[in-house]
Every structure is written in C-alpha cells, then in structure tokens.
Amino acid sequence: MQRSKWIWLIWAVVVLCYLVPYTVLSDVHAWYGSFLFWTLAGVAVIAINFIITKDFEGH
Numbered sequence: 001m002q003r004s005k006w007i008w009l010i011w012a013v014v015v016l017c018y019l020v021p022y023t024v025l026s027d028v029h030a031w032y033g034s035f036l037f038w039t040l041a042g043v044a045v046i047a048i049n050f051i052i053t054k055d056f057e058g059h
Contacts, residue, residue, distance in 0.1 A: 006048055006051055009048055010045060010048050010052075013041055013045055013048070016041065017038075020037055021034060025037060
C-alpha cells in the first residue's frame with residue numbers, strides 16, 4: 001500500500017475521534033466506554049505511523 005493511502009487512513013481515524021464520542025458513545029456514561037475507544041484509536045495511530053515510517057532511512 002502506498003504511503004499516501006496510509007496517511008489517509010490516519011485522517012480517517014482522526015475523523016472517527018471527533019465523530020464517535022459525540023454519536024456512538026453519547027449515551028455511555030461510564031468512563032471505560034470512552035477509555036476503550038481512545039485506547040484503540042491510539043494503538044491504531046501508533047501502528048499506522050509505524051507502518052508509514054518503517055522504510056525511512058536515517059543518515
């Protein structure tokens with residue numbers, strides 16, 4: 001997969017970080033509902049960033 005497609009996937013996760021708390025999780029009043037979402041979103045961003053940058057070479 002090209003690097004630009006992975007970057008678009010990052011943006012999709014960012015959009016979900018704005019949408020999900022105000023739509024899907026709006027009726028969840030327990031802290032662990034949003035904690036689980038933010039944990040999964042954070043892991044997804046870290047994993048995608050790792051995939052994007054694994055081919056970078058340092059000088």
